[in-house]
Amino acid sequence: MDVMTDLPHPARDEIRIEAVLHALADPVRLQMVRVLAQLPDDGGIACGAIELPISKSTRTHHIRTLREAGVVWVRPEGTARLTTLRRDDLDALYPGMLDGILKAPR
Amino acid sequence: MDVMTDLPHPARDEIRIEAVLHALADPVRLQMVRVLAQLPDDGGIACGAIELPISKSTRTHHIRTLREAGVVWVRPEGTARLTTLRRDDLDALYPGMLDGILKAPR
DNA sequence: ATCGAACTACGATAGTCATCGAACTTCCAT
DNA sequence: ATGGAAGTTCGATGACTATCGTAGTTCGAT
Numbered sequence: 001m002d003v004m005t006d007l008p009h010p011a012r013d014e015i016r017i018e019a020v021l022h023a024l025a026d027p028v029r030l031q032m033v034r035v036l037a038q039l040p041d042d043g044g045i046a047c048g049a050i051e052l053p054i055s056k057s058t059r060t061h062h063i064r065t066l067r068e069a070g071v072v073w074v075r076p077e078g079t080a081r082l083t084t085l086r087r088d089d090l091d092a093l094y095p096g097m098l099d100g101i102l103k104a105p106r
Numbered sequence: 107m108d109v110m111t112d113l114p115h116p117a118r119d120e121i122r123i124e125a126v127l128h129a130l131a132d133p134v135r136l137q138m139v140r141v142l143a144q145l146p147d148d149g150g151i152a153c154g155a156i157e158l159p160i161s162k163s164t165r166t167h168h169i170r171t172l173r174e175a176g177v178v179w180v181r182p183e184g185t186a187r188l189t190t191l192r193r194d195d196l197d198a199l200y201p202g203m204l205d206g207i208l209k210a211p212r
Numbered sequence: 213a214t215c216g217a218a219c220t221a222c223g224a225t226a227g228t229c230a231t232c233g234a235a236c237t238t239c240c241a242t
Numbered sequence: 243a244t245g246g247a248a249g250t251t252c253g254a255t256g257a258c259t260a261t262c263g264t265a266g267t268t269c270g271a272t
Contacts, residue, residue, distance in 0.1 A: 013211075017136070017207060017210040018131055018132070018133055018136060021127050021128075021130050021131035021136075021207070022127075022128075022131040024127050025124055025127035025128040025131050026124070026229095026230080027124055028230085030123070030124065030127075046248075046249095047248085047249075048247090048248060048249080054230090054231075054232090055231070055232055055233075056248080056249070056250090057231080057232065057233075057234095057249090057250075057251080057252090058230065058231055058232070059249085060249060060250060060251085061229090061230070061231080062230085063249095064250095065229095076238095076249095078238090078239060078240065078248085079237095079238060079239045079240070079247065079248045079249070080239095080247090080248060080249080081248080081249065093209075093210060093211065094206040094207055094209060094210050095202075095205075095206050095209060096201075096202025096203065096205055096206035096209075097202065097203050097206025097207050098206070099201075099202055100200040100201050100202035100203025100204070100206060101123060101127070101200055101203050103199075103200060103201060103202075104123040104199060104200050105119075105199065132259095132260080134260085152218075152219095153218085153219075154217090154218065154219075160260090160261075160262090161261070161262055161263075162218080162219070162220090162262095163219090163220080163221085163222095163261080163262065163263075163264090164260070164261055164262070165219085166219065166220060166221090167259090167260070167261080168260085169219095170220090171259095182219095182268095184217095184218085184268090184269060184270065185217060185218045185219065185267095185268060185269045185270070186217090186218060186219080186269095187218080187219065187220095213272100214271100214272085215270105215271085215272080216269105216270095216271090216272100217268100217269090217270085217271100218267100218268085218269090218270105219266105219267085219268085219269105220265105220266080220267075220268095221264100221265085221266075221267095222263105222264085222265085222266095223262105223263095223264095224261100224262085224263095225260100225261085225262085226259100226260090226261085226262105227258105227259085227260085227261100228257100228258080228259080228260095229256100229257085229258080229259100230255105230256090230257080230258095231254100231255085231256085231257100232253105232254085232255085233252105233253100233254095234251105234252090234253095235250105235251085235252085236249100236250080236251075236252095237248100237249085237250075237251095238247100238248085238249085238250100239246105239247090239248090240245100240246090240247085240248105241244100241245090241246090241247100242243100242244085242245085242246100
């Protein structure tokens, strides 16, 4: 009864920089963000569509970490979860941070 | 005999974004960086001079994490360790990131 | 020479977290 | 209505890490 529950997102003013940095510090999550950053903001991609050498449950875990930190929006669409980068919020809170990180040499 | 050994720093091209983000994600270390960011880059501050509610050994641990990630320079000066932000390297690698993070609402 | 200040090294501990597999839910096609 | 596809939840596990106190080192000042 508790499955497929609502997906809580922090409001912009609830986003904490420590949580954002922690979310982005993981290689898997950073890769996810890199992929998301190349998509149109109004689009969204199914979590599973990002190819990564990890299991489904680990994927869920990482997406949740990003969502709870305020880095991504996740909205249900059928059985899928469409994920988009919260670029406007991040840019407003930490102007230049996201672009700077994404400019990192691979 | 291994004490007070040399302080290894990564070269600019050895700095990894994951390590930098992980270093900055800790509240104590982020506070250290905030303090360092307000000092002139050619100055430097003794690690112990940054007031924080932590023990000496924990302080050492955090400074080392920042140093090994490439976030700060640490140079011995007598018995003290003068610490400075590697602003030029971080700005070159991740332009805008540092300023963006420092603009974060407290 | 000795003492204290500043810091490091070490070991311990408790907490967090990335990872997985298995079982479950939800929804869409057939 | 059945089956599969997409995700979630739930432990469990191993790795990492933030913290501390204690002991040790280095260096400057007395």
